[in-house]
Amino acid sequence: MSADSLIFAFYGLILIVAGIGLMFVRLDPASYKKDNERYCPLSSINMGMAYTVIKTKKTKNIISLVLTSAGIAVMIYATQQ
Numbered sequence: 001m002s003a004d005s006l007i008f009a010f011y012g013l014i015l016i017v018a019g020i021g022l023m024f025v026r027l028d029p030a031s032y033k034k035d036n037e038r039y040c041p042l043s044s045i046n047m048g049m050a051y052t053v054i055k056t057k058k059t060k061n062i063i064s065l066v067l068t069s070a071g072i073a074v075m076i077y078a079t080q081q
Contacts, residue, residue: 004081005081006078008074008075008077009074009075009079012070012071012072012073012074013075014071015067015068015070016068016075019065019067019068019070019071020064020068022063022064022067025054025060027055
């Protein structure tokens with residue numbers, strides 16, 4: 001594998017992990033309040049983004065599917081080079 005393939009494989013792995021991790025995000029207001037008190041005020045940079053951008057379970061599932069699929073596609077592209 002060349003260096004470019006390893007870089008693409010690394011980016012693909014990041015997308016796959018992000019997509020799978022997003023599957024486990026809880027969207028209910030009680031979870032937001034509990035996480036906000038437990039850790040710190042959640043900004044849009046960390047997991048607070050999931051509460052502000054993703055409002056419904058359907059949206060969460062679609063974004064998770066897109067991230068995971070993109071990661072798999074990038075990994076396949078990296079192995080084909």
